[in-house]
Amino acid sequence: MKLFNNFNFDRLKNSLTKTRDNILTKINETLSGKVKIDEVTLEQLEETLISSDIGASVSEAIIEKARKLLVNEKDRSVDNIKELIKNELLSILRMGLQQKDKEEFSFSNKPYVILIIGINGSGKTTSIGKLAHNFKKSGNNVIIASADTFRAAANDQLQIWADRVGVPIVKVNTKDPSAVVYEALSIAKKDNYDVVLIDTAGRLHTQKNLMVELNKIKNVIKKFDDGAPNETLLVLDGNSGQNALQQVKEFEKYTDITGLIITKLDGTTKGGVVFQIVTDKKIPVKYIGVGENVEDLQDFEPSQYVEAIFNT
Amino acid sequence: MLEELTEKLERTLKKITGQGKLTEANISDTLREIRRVLLDADVNYKVAKQFIDDVKEKALGKEVLLSVTPGQLVTKIIYDELVKLLGSNNAELTLNPSGLTVIMLIGLQGCGKTTFSAKLAKYLKNKKRNVLLVAGDVYRPAAVNQLKILGSQIDVPVFSIEGSKEPVTIASEAISFAKEKGLNTVIIDTAGRLHIDEEMMNEAVAIKDKVNPTETLFVVDSMTGQDAVNSAKAFHDKVDFDGIVVTKLDGDSRGGCVLSIRSVVDRPVKFTSLGEKLDSIEIFYPDRLASRILGKGDVVSLVEKAQEHVDEKEAEELEKKLLANKFDFEDFLKQIKMIKKMGSLSSLLSMIPGVGSAVKNADIDDRQLVRVEAIIHSMTKEERANPKILNGSRRKRIARGSGTSIQDVNRLIKQFEEMQKMIKMLNTKSGKTNMLNIAKKANFNNMKFN
Numbered sequence: 001m002k003l004f005n006n007f008n009f010d011r012l013k014n015s016l017t018k019t020r021d022n023i024l025t026k027i028n029e030t031l032s033g034k035v036k037i038d039e040v041t042l043e044q045l046e047e048t049l050i051s052s053d054i055g056a057s058v059s060e061a062i063i064e065k066a067r068k069l070l071v072n073e074k075d076r077s078v079d080n081i082k083e084l085i086k087n088e089l090l091s092i093l094r095m096g097l098q099q100k101d102k103e104e105f106s107f108s109n110k111p112y113v114i115l116i117i118g119i120n121g122s123g124k125t126t127s128i129g130k131l132a133h134n135f136k137k138s139g140n141n142v143i144i145a146s147a148d149t150f151r152a153a154a155n156d157q158l159q160i161w162a163d164r165v166g167v168p169i170v171k172v173n174t175k176d177p178s179a180v181v182y183e184a185l186s187i188a189k190k191d192n193y194d195v196v197l198i199d200t201a202g203r204l205h206t207q208k209n210l211m212v213e214l215n216k217i218k219n220v221i222k223k224f225d226d227g228a229p230n231e232t233l234l235v236l237d238g239n240s241g242q243n244a245l246q247q248v249k250e251f252e253k254y255t256d257i258t259g260l261i262i263t264k265l266d267g268t269t270k271g272g273v274v275f276q277i278v279t280d281k282k283i284p285v286k287y288i289g290v291g292e293n294v295e296d297l298q299d300f301e302p303s304q305y306v307e308a309i310f311n312t
Numbered sequence: 313m314l315e316e317l318t319e320k321l322e323r324t325l326k327k328i329t330g331q332g333k334l335t336e337a338n339i340s341d342t343l344r345e346i347r348r349v350l351l352d353a354d355v356n357y358k359v360a361k362q363f364i365d366d367v368k369e370k371a372l373g374k375e376v377l378l379s380v381t382p383g384q385l386v387t388k389i390i391y392d393e394l395v396k397l398l399g400s401n402n403a404e405l406t407l408n409p410s411g412l413t414v415i416m417l418i419g420l421q422g423c424g425k426t427t428f429s430a431k432l433a434k435y436l437k438n439k440k441r442n443v444l445l446v447a448g449d450v451y452r453p454a455a456v457n458q459l460k461i462l463g464s465q466i467d468v469p470v471f472s473i474e475g476s477k478e479p480v481t482i483a484s485e486a487i488s489f490a491k492e493k494g495l496n497t498v499i500i501d502t503a504g505r506l507h508i509d510e511e512m513m514n515e516a517v518a519i520k521d522k523v524n525p526t527e528t529l530f531v532v533d534s535m536t537g538q539d540a541v542n543s544a545k546a547f548h549d550k551v552d553f554d555g556i557v558v559t560k561l562d563g564d565s566r567g568g569c570v571l572s573i574r575s576v577v578d579r580p581v582k583f584t585s586l587g588e589k590l591d592s593i594e595i596f597y598p599d600r601l602a603s604r605i606l607g608k609g610d611v612v613s614l615v616e617k618a619q620e621h622v623d624e625k626e627a628e629e630l631e632k633k634l635l636a637n638k639f640d641f642e643d644f645l646k647q648i649k650m651i652k653k654m655g656s657l658s659s660l661l662s663m664i665p666g667v668g669s670a671v672k673n674a675d676i677d678d679r680q681l682v683r684v685e686a687i688i689h690s691m692t693k694e695e696r697a698n699p700k701i702l703n704g705s706r707r708k709r710i711a712r713g714s715g716t717s718i719q720d721v722n723r724l725i726k727q728f729e730e731m732q733k734m735i736k737m738l739n740t741k742s743g744k745t746n747m748l749n750i751a752k753k754a755n756f757n758n759m760k761f762n
Contacts, residue, residue, distance in 0.1 A: 047357050053537035056351035120560065120588070121422025121533065150588075152461035153454040160453030204563045209679065237422060241354030241537025243565035264421060267506045269539035292421075292451070 037070050041078050045085055052272035052309045053241050058279065062088050086306050092275050093285070093302040111143075111188040113196045113221055113228040117214060117255060118235035119247055120202030123263035123289055125154065127235050128199050129161030130289065130297035136167055140194040144169040145184030147177035147217065150201040158199055165294060177201065177213065178220045185224045198229070205250030215254040231258045233286060238264040238271035248277050257281075263289035266296070270309050334371045334385070342386055343368055353568030353605045356541045359575045367393055391602055397571060398598035403555060403580030406527055407441070407497070412490060414498045414523050416483075418516055418551055419531035420543055421504030424559035426455060428531055428585050429501040430462035431593040437468060441497040446486040447472035448479045448519065449503040459501055466590055469495075479503070479515060483523045500525070507546030516551045528553040529582065532573065534561045540569035541576045548577045555582035558596070562586035568605050639732060641696035645688045648681055686714035687724050699725060 042063055049059035066084045070076055073084070114131070118124050128144060135142045144162050146169055148154035155171050162169040170184035181198055188196045200217065203210035221228050234257045236244050251257060262271045265288050274285055285300040343364050350360040370389050407413045415432065417425045426449065433443045445463050447470055449455035456472045463470035471486040483500050490498045502519065505512035520528060530553040532540065547553060556577075558570055561584050570581060581596040688696065690713035695702055702710075702725060711718045 050351060050357045051538045053354075053539070056348050119535075119563070121424055123422060151458070152465075153457035156454035156457045157452070204560065206562065206564050237533070237535070239420065239533065239537060239539055239543075240535045241565070241569065242352055243354070243535040243563065246564055264506075267420075267508055267539070268542045269537065273537065 037067060038076060038078065038081065041081055042067060045081065048310060049085075049272070052270035054272035055242055055245075055276050058276050082310065086310070089275065089306045089309070090302055092279055093306070095278065095282070109225065109227060109230075111185070111193045111196045112230045113185070113198065113225070114231040114233060115198045115200070115217070115221065115229040115255070116233050116235060116261075117200050117251060117257075118202060119204050119237075120151075122202065122235045122237045122240075123261075124148075124202065124235045125157050125161065125199055126292065127233075127261050127263060127287070127289055127297065128158065128197050129165060130294055131287075132162070132167050132197055133165045133294040134297060135195045135197075136165060141192070142167045142195045142197065143184060143188050143191075143193045145180055145196060145198040146171045147180040147184075148199050148201040149175050149177050149180065154199075154201070178216050181217055181220050185221065189224065205247045211250065211254045214251075218255055232256055233259050233261050234283075235261045235263060236271070236274075238262050238289075239267070239269045240271075240273065242273060242276075244273040245276050245280065248281055248283065252281065257283050259284050259286035261285075261287045261289060261297075262300075266290040272309065334374045336368070336372060339368070339371060339386065346386075346390060349606060350568060350571075353566035353607070354535075354537050354540075354572075355568035355605070356538050356572035356575075359541070359572045362575070363393065363397070363571075387606075391606065394571065394602035394605060395598045398574055398601055399580045399596075403582050404595070405582055406554070407436075408526055412487070412496055412498065413441070413527075414487065414500070414525040415527045415529065416500045416502065416520060416523065416525040417529050417531055417557075418502055418547060418553065419504060420506065420533075421452075423504065423531045423533040423536075424585060425449075425504065425531045426458055426462070426501050427588065427590075428557055428559060428583075428593070429459065429499050430466060430468075431585060431590050432583070433463070433468045433499055434466040434590050435593050436497050436499075437466065442495040443468045443497045443499060444486060444490045444493075444495045445470045446483060446498060446500040448482055448500050450477050450479055450482070451503045455501075455503070462590070469493075480518050480522050483519050487523055498523075507543040507550075513546070513550045520551060527555060527582075529555050529557050530579070531557045531559060532569065534558050534567040534569065534584075535563060535565040536569040538572075541572045544573040545576045548579070553579060555580050557581070557583045557585060558601075559585040562592070566605050566607065567601055570601055571605060641688050641691060641699055641728065642693075644728060644731075645685065645696075648685055648688075683714070683716055683720065684724055687711075687716055687721055690714040699728060 045066075046059055046063045049062060050056060054062075062085060065088060066081060069084055070081065073080065116124050116128055116131075125148070132142045132144055142165075144158060144167060146155050146158045148158070159169055159171070170180060170187060172180045172183050174180065177200060184196055184198065187193070198217075198221075200214065201210070203214070205211065218229065218232075232255045234248060234251055236247065240247075248257065248260075260274065260277065260283060262274060262285055265271055271288075277283060278285070285305075287297050288300050288305075290296045290298060346367065347360055347364050350363060351357070355363070367386075367390055370393065371386060374385060374389075405415075417429055417432075419425050429445060433445050437443050445459055445468055447456040447459045449459075460470045460472070471482070471489055473482050473485065476482055479502065486498060486500070490496075500519070500523065502516060503512070505516060507513065528551065530544065530547050532544065536543075544556075556570070556573060556579055558567065558581060561567065574581070581598075581601075584594050584596050584601075586592045586594065687710060690710045691702075695706060695710075707718055707721045707725075711721045714721075
């Protein structure tokens with residue numbers, strides 16, 4: 001009869017070695033008066049962070065903090081260093097969430113207006129299709145405003161999404177996006193819609209004229225309801241690097257961003273620049289895009305996201 | 313911002329001055345600073361590390377000449393190394409002189425393939441090629457329509473098969489169509505695809521095998537971060553391409569991803585694309601991007617842009633007037649028109665070294681130029697030629713006529729007087745005035761109108 005059928009000798013040996021190493025390290029430190037910290041691991045972790053687009057300064061700060069915490073830490077194993085850093089990343093994301101994510105969607109004031117903004121090719125239209133699907137699925141009456149009056153065939157693209165999801169879309173033959181927004185909000189009010197999703201043209205944050213136009217759209221919405229838009233979501237391409245922070249800063253000058261959608265996270269990119277955005281701007285990440293189907297928009301889960309950064 | 317970098321480097325290098333040689337110990341801080349600059353520009357971690365090691369090797373043991381500071385010396389080594397890595401000479405697009413040239417575009421979603429395909433079509437049409445655009449993106453809703461609209465804007469035919477979900481068939485039929493119609497250049501736009509999507513990558517390979525392109529171009533967004541190495545390498549290994557196109561360079565990203573891509577894939581950058589206007593396409597100059605990555609302005613581009621749009625004759629006339637101190641509002645108006653032709657004011661300003669970072673914070677509204685134009689348009693010929701006669705009532709009339717305020721008019725006149733003074737100064741200083749210098753100074757002046 002085997003008493004220890006799940007006994008794993010290797011594991012025991014490993015943990016014993018670790019314990020012995022720890023003891024040896026302690027003795028060494030006591031003798032030399034210096035705390036020994038695993039610099040190789042820290043450097044590897046710094047590489048992981050920077051390679052996720054978290055940015056040099058934030059990554060360095062996190063590693064520095066971990067180094068300080070380690071001085072008082074008994075367990076200095078690689079796993080525990082990782083754990084420390086994960087916790088730090090999580091606390092950054094949660095800090096951002098606490099600031100602005102207190103109220104959930106509330107439809108007391110109908111319609112609930114969501115303005116979608118972002119640079120060219122970030123995935124605004126696709127995100128709108130997915131958002132419309134989600135809202136409809138949870139039993140809301142959704143209407144889409146096609147206010148990208150600039151891009152060739154933008155109307156057609158949004159129409160196809162609207163058909164796919166089965167929601168109406170407001171298109172106006174005009175070059176003025178504010179006119180479309182006005183029309184859509186009038187219809188939404190008259191016909192008692194729950195949610196209005198407004199698609200806007202992609203604009204680089206460096207194009208001042210187009211940014212001013214965004215401000216104008218915001219003002220038209222405010223004429224309908226001073227509390228609207230209830231949400232202004234900035235769509236960021238998950239592939240983007242440090243420039244994403246610049247995008248947030250510029251868009252923030254003309255609109256009040258209430259949340260972020262990070263798209264294209266189904267590839268190998270991590271979109272880590274959000275840590276800097278959350279730290280500097282206290283804007284929460286609301287959704288992530290993970291594919292081209294209507295179902296592929298997920299709620300942002302900080303802990304899962306942080307895990308993903310360390311899964312290579 | 314080049315000044316900024318050099319200054320930073322100077323600070324870290326201060327302690328070596330007088331030591332005569334760059335050594336491991338005395339340049340370590342400097343190298344850390346460079347690493348930071350590269351990482352902030354989105355250069356991949358590993359690539360930045362390798363780059364620093366290379367620079368270190370080049371720099372160690374270098375004698376610091378008396379004529380340059382250690383900071384300048386290190387900046388020079390970094391810059392040269394960057395230019396070398398980005399590709400030492402500009403690579404031209406291969407075009408078959410006779411027979412068919414087929415160009416295929418590939419890349420991730422949203423990187424700008426469709427817009428670029430139309431730009432390339434226009435560029436080649438201007439080079440007297442007979443171009444056919446092929447709508448090979450059958451997945452993204454309305455991608456085919458988008459290309460059709462762009463095609464009609466530049467008067468280039470677009471080939472598509474209604475309702476077809478077979479990009480391989482579309483591509484091969486487009487080739488037959490081009491041959492039949494006697495068109496010699498085919499540009500195939502393909503769907504954006506993720507590099508880890510095996511099925512979609514195989515599709516790209518299938519299209520490529522079928523049409524055997526003269527050039528396959530990988531299109532990449534200049535704002536891409538660290539992951540650029542992974543996607544570029546996957547596209548290279550699976551589909552392979554002949555050149556790279558960098559898009560959205562009209563933004564303020566530093567474009568470090570290009571350095572990352574060039575270090576994992578030995579393919580030249582062939583074009584850069586900067587904006588939504590269909591003629592904003594340029595061939596690639598490694599030295600300019602090197603400056604941009606280091607945060608240094610792009611003077612060369614600016615000078616060339618000016619040369620392209622400045623009418624030689626008008627320039628000569630203007631120079632004569634400047635020399636004679638006879639620069640009036642009429643000339644000022646011409647200048648504004650020229651500047652407008654060159655592109656948006658903010659994009660022009662961002663190319664001037666030292667202005668890059670300042671512009672980011674300054675609010676530059678291109679419509680200011682329109683306002684200035686309106687004010688000058690509201691002046692009589694006499695007033696334009698002789699601004700001295702602009703008294704209070706004239707100013708009031710001009711403000712009303714141009715829909716601006718008296719303050720606006722006053723400000724413009726004041727700016728103009730300052731500009732005249734500056735020109736006078738320049739004339740006495742050098743005796744001879746360089747047109748481009750004046751153009752540049754004029755830009756700075758316009759900036760103050762805000």
